[in-house]
Amino acid sequence: MDYKDSLNLPKTGFKMKANLPVNEPKKLQFWNDINIYQKLIDKNKNGEKFIFHDGPPYANGDIHYGHILNKILKDFVIKYKNMSGYQTKIINGWDCHGLPIELQVDKKIKKKKREMTKQQLIEKYREYATTQVTNQKEQFQRLGVFSDWDITYKTMDFQYEAQIVREFGKIAAKGALYKGKKPVHWCSSCVTALAEAEIEHEEHTSFSIYVKFKLNYEFEGVEELKGKDIFMVIWTTTPWTIPANMGISLNPKFEYSVIELNNEYLIMASDLIESVKADAELENKHKVIHKFKGTLLDNETCDHPFIDRKSLIMNGDHVTLEAGTGCVHTAPGHGMDDYIIGNKYGLDVFNPVDNYGKYTDDFPEMKGIKISEGNKLLETKMHEMGVLLNKPGKRIRHAYPHCWRCGNPVIFRATKQWFIPMNGELKLIDRTLKEIKNVEWIPKWSEGRINGMIENRPDWCISRQRTWGIPIPVFYCENEECEQEVLDTEIINKVADSFEREGIAAWYNNEPSFYLGENYKCKKCGGTHFRKEKDILDVWFDSGVSYAAVMENMQSETEKIDLYLEGSDQHRGWFQSSLLTSMITRDHAPYKKVLTHGFVMAADGKKLSKKLKNYDPPKRFINTQGVEILRLWVAAEDYRNDTRFGQEIINRIKEAYRKFRNTMRYALSNLSDFNITKNEVKYDDMHPLDKWTMNKLNSFKKRVIEAYENYEFHMIYYYMNELCAADLSSFYFSIIKDTLYVEAPDSPRRRGIQTVLFNIADSMAKLLAPVMSFTAEEIYQSIPNLENKKESVFLEELPTFNTSIHDNELLDTMTNLRKIKEEVQKELEKMRKEKTIGQNLDARVEILLPKNINFDILLQKGPQFNEYLSEIALFLIVSDVKIVNTADSSFVNTEIEGLKIKVAKAEGEKCERCWTWHVDTNKDANFPNTCPRCASVMKEIS
Template identity: 45%
Template sequence: MSKVDYGKTLNLLQTEFPMRGNLPQAEPKLQQQWEEAGIYKLVQGSRKGKPKFILHDGPPYANGDIHIGHALNKILKDIIVRFKTMQGYDAPYVPGWDTHGLPIEQAIANGGKVDRKKMSVSEFRDYCKDYALQWVEKQKSQFQRLGIRGDWENPYVTLQPKYEAQQIRVFGGMVNKGYIYKGLKPVYWSPSSESALAEAEIEYKDKQSTSVYVAFDVQDGKGKLPQDAAIVIWTTTPWTLPANLGISLHPEFDYAVVEANGRKLVLAQGLLEAAAKEIGWSNYNVLSTVKGSELEGVLCRHPFYDRTSLVMVGDHVTLEAGTGCVHTAPGHGEDDFVIGQRYKLGVLCPVDDQGHMTAEAPGFEGMFYEKANKAIVDKLQESGHLLQMSTITHQYPHDWRTKKPVIFRATEQWFASIDKFRSEMLEEIKRINWTPTWGEIRLHNMIAERGDWCISRQRAWGVPIPIFYCRSCNEPLVNETTIEHVAAIFEQEGSNAWFTRSEQELLPAGTVCSCGHTEFRKETDIMDVWFDSGSSHQAVLETREELQWPADLYLEGSDQYRGWYNSSLITGVAVTGQSPYKGILSHGFTLDGEGRKMSKSLGNTIDPNQVCDKLGADILRLWVSSTDFQADQRISDNILNQTSEGYRKIRNTLRFLLGNLSDFEPTRDRVAFSDLSELDRFAVIRLNRMADKVIKAYDSYDFHVVYQTIHHFCAVELSAFYLDILKDRLYANAAADVQRKAAQTVLYDALMAITKLIAPILPHTADEVWKHIPGAELPTVQVAYLPEVDASVFNDELEQKWESFIELRDDVLKALEEARKDKRIGNSLSAAVHLYPNAEAAKLLGSFERLDLLFIVSAVVVHEAGAAAPDGAHTFKSMAVAVTNAEGEKCERCWIVTPEVGHDDEHPTLCKRCSTVIREQA
């Protein structure tokens, strides 16, 4: 008779789910299918009427391709939105873009295609708008390539007319409450941008500065100081000395009058030793000491101008450096301005918009402020007031766009008064859910310590400040009526109407100033771009039907504590009295594999677009989930390759599950939990433990725990244990055998659970798997719900028993591996193992049937507890293991070695089990 091909009688893997993901090719095709199916609307429709969860998107800036930080941020948001949707929430996601500001102005002005000087402001703004919208479209496609699900057809963009109108209304709400005012105050000023800057637009970098110690001669010592003495100040900004109007001391510090180098000089006693060393006094004598409070009102002479400097006292003076005598120029420092106002000094700021000294600094007019340093130092040297000069390197504020130094400069600007509602903001901060928890302290301190918000900018590309000035009395005109009139125009035409329409067209008919005049001019400044994005809660959450205010979560990088979190809280509390977000989740920054900051100059950047093209978006998403994102994360080609290995393990596990379910029909073949074997019940328990841990980790935003748990379950608990043991039952038992169907029941539940649990992180892979799952009726896993954890199956005693067994099994596997290395056996089925357990292990082993199947060997002999093991046995903590060759012949079908082979004349090369299966299938 013809020879039977017994291999074909096995229940081998059958699935069209490919082993290799080929993600760079497969993902775009799947995304095209999603788009054709209208996946966003489909998903949102499936959750209509469910409780809402709103993650409000902080808008990225529309200028350039996305970078790895963008990818990290958007993927994190997508994971949360997908998880919340599968958890049963209506979780819409509306992506947004920030589109105004200096970088776009610079890109247009420096692009060489337009001559700004030859066009009107409105024409220039049109170029800016087109440029921004081009990048919105480019970034949109790049975000979609990452698998980000959202309302891409209807995003919010800060230049949209409806958005700008709402921003104007937010401003108006703050005006109505008296929070907006115009004032002459020192602000961060960028000569390179010719504009005021907010704190969020400042970054600190090392800068080399001129350090000088300067003597201010006493003109009137008020009987407290000798008339021939001089007060010593220290400054690293000599260019501000032309603006000096006073000297600040601390009222509680002791000040010493010292004799050094033939002069009487005054400085804080607590800094005397350090200053003497810096200035170079080899010998000095303390003549007397006096409290700072007693020197209030002393007059000194300016070192090179014919005016006095008033000695004042203030708590802002410290003993950290210098002399404890602070050069005070109210036009160039916040503390200086405050104390100058208290002493009615006035404000002098002899520096123009470009950073050049003005006529108010005689002798230095026209000099760029930094170049004026040398001329001023020379002047001090010439007049005999320079005690010492050196250069120091220190952290100094820079414009975060131009990367050039900024200065403090008093100019007339529009401000939002923080003091008027600071306490309300601090109370709201207490009510917010903070992840990580230190975020509360960080934002609290920022709000507690910040000054008033300078909201005006001297630029063209942005939302205009909707204020008019009477051409007669020059008083500003702004009220509820004018604000709403402008907002209504912007809602129809956009903010360019401010530049194309006349004042009369922008104002309600019949508008009259309180002085009786009817002629007005428009404010030329625009709003700080942080006011743009900071108004999004009103412009988006309040206006879109599918959203709600406040948001459940804001999720951005940790730099946004001083940025979007800050400005959103200010506008939210100012207008509504409440925070616009219930929770804050922040992430760290992305570093290279060695922990260095990424930069193009170092060549260590990772381009997310290239990662998608080379490895696939799911690999990048898996990397995001594998990191502790709340701290800084590392990424490199090597790290991504390691992530790919982790992905392959998960994918191969899913393929194995699918391949063993090709003949499984869930409604027909499911076996009840009570009818499962103890091994299968243990697997079900571990599956539910895993699902419970993963869902809790998702809920607490511990995505690295999600990844680690799922990966461990697939690689260790399934592949290296349960699935390894199951192969014989799945492949060799009869197709309809109840024990095989029991195993398939467990595999099916594991497949469904894992697929759903990976779906927020690996949406492409999960949807690809979903198409192959038998009985999966929903069109996509994206509308499925998370697996329900069945706590009724938990059995601590059973779990402990099997966990103890796994430890013994690991010992057996180690012994088998050694025997294989020594070439004493081939594969494990050619072996028999002899176990020599201690009493505890013997009792445990005695509670199991078919140890040969559990160890995947052909025979197991358990010797009596305490029996001596033969020489060469492997000794472990609880038992010794001896490995020998199994007795009998190898079954041609299942490869088990047993004396049973040859007992069936019709199938002489099969064991009893396999010959029975063959006969039943015939």
């Protein structure tokens, strides 16, 4: 007789194999068909608000793992909040203006660019950006991210472009703008400013000169130097910048020496004396007269070698010992370091060079002469004056920036730029630093980082000499004497209105009079002719006002956004630009909380590199392994640090996924004949082991909810693995198997277990839906006989901690019993090695218990008590158990003190139905080869 058909074996349509690449798109279609996102919004329309704001990725290229990490994290948050009843949504956006797109397009149109109008170019850039947005949008959608993808924002939307201008107007109205000078890379052959990305470093032969600057300082108490001329020695490769020299920088930490050499007194860093002598070919011995710290001469002066001007001596950490003299020629108009330290000391950003690389009136002696000529002329001049320390004609080969277009060397040259002042009347830095304290920064160190950056940041240069961006809405009086700028909120708003209608092309479509009115007169000189500003705004300003352009449609100016969630690089970028603009115009931060994640690295911890091909591109990954794996990967990693991505890591994630999936599958497969409404067993009526599992599940809920609340998603992954593998699959499931299969379908013990399994499947589907959205939905849809099933798991509420299911004593006791089970297992393993037994049920066990542990908790009689098999045997999954009071030498000691165990092959015969060994097997003629329990069950169910 084959008893197999009489068993309640698992049955489910929930497949073991997920086949994610094929099934995910179907799920996406399903969600789309039922309009799940809108339903979520509708469901919570009366819920508490949680306002989230998506930071716009740059609209260029395929998405990479950084995007994936970011978007999936946001999706976790949005889904969790939605399932918790919050009224929350996400409007995805893109950053569209800016250099990368401009360069991409320029590469395609090449020389045609010169013949094209600004409007035509803008149209091209806009087209390109649109294709990029479409491309990225598709890829984001594939991630299973919930959003209304028809409602997104782009910084190039006309409405958005207009709003940028309005925010600029507000800043202008606050007086938080000024025009100043700043050095930029400049190609005097193309007559244009260049961005960092347009510069190529190539070998170049430069001058190399050591120049003496006469010091105006008496070293007190140094007799030998009294009344002597002392010179600071600087080294430079650009003699043409000497006319713009405004100072000399010393490192405050270095030691400097006054040396006597060839009857001259020279100053340089002590550690560089020898190398300078060698490089400048200075022979003869020198004598160190005096040593001093770099700080000594701070704020003293030298005389410029050939211009009637003082050069200020300053202290700066940028001075190194790598080359030169340790005394650094500083020309704020021609170098970034120079500019920064010059700003600090209040130096003029002096630039006597025009757009074509020729000296201007500001260096009359060489007016109209090209700086390349100037190099030579100045070298000779200084040599003749005797301020050149080396012999003229010395040259050096080194890497030097060149223009990527024309290949000529570029220069650093101060040009007029627009700035937002960091100090000044608005005291922006002070106020921002205070406001930073009112924001919650996660992780904590994030606050220190933004704080440090704000504390030390220079004025924000918001102008760019480019085309693809928001024109700075300013006009200039064309009277050359006047040049007065028109910075008027009303007029700026007119510009904004025109952008709202036509986009930024309006700036080029319209004459100044269109905005100013025909009769507008210069407030300064009464002039009537004006020209438009040519510069555009820094794109960080674009995205920096997104809270205004995107969110204030839905909320008031005073309402803050609950959360920004971006990579840690945004401390310099979006977090900061948003904070600063909002502080000026609204006097508060735009956000309440800022959550930061790290970067995605390759398996070796180094950055992902397209060149090295040290990773699988996302598209291919998704098409072969599925998004769900990526979602679980995001959850598994502690995103607050850098995360790693590699095949071994992914393989581990897949294992975890399979474990989870199979665990859920097992639960589902034993529910085919279960209906929670009809067959539920109340917690109080459950068997202790089932109660224990309910407790475990309950505490799992609690910890998972806490993890969501704290944005610690990797803890969810950790808890999930622990629960599935350790508590369910290998422990609870293996024990309940016997009851599930063997008992009569409707037996109370079995129904109790099914109640637990139902709770597992149901709770897990809901709790993990924000993370494993695809699989959670699949589980939910696969729960059999569920009345009032919602259309989607996402329309369910998250389960919460049930305070009445909280039995610490039970949990502790079970922990001890599991330890005993482990010891028994070890003994059984020995028998298995000896081939005495195969499966556990082939064995019987005798146990001498320690005084403090017993199995009483399993033996409480009640409706769940199993009459046929000892509860302990069931628990240990052996055929027979005997608890003894004394143990002879045949017992083995275990690692638990006082616990002694004896294992042996089970007595009697194996029941064909339940595989348990029993001395009374085959006693019932109606059901041959069955144990008494099975015979009885068979009688009941036939």
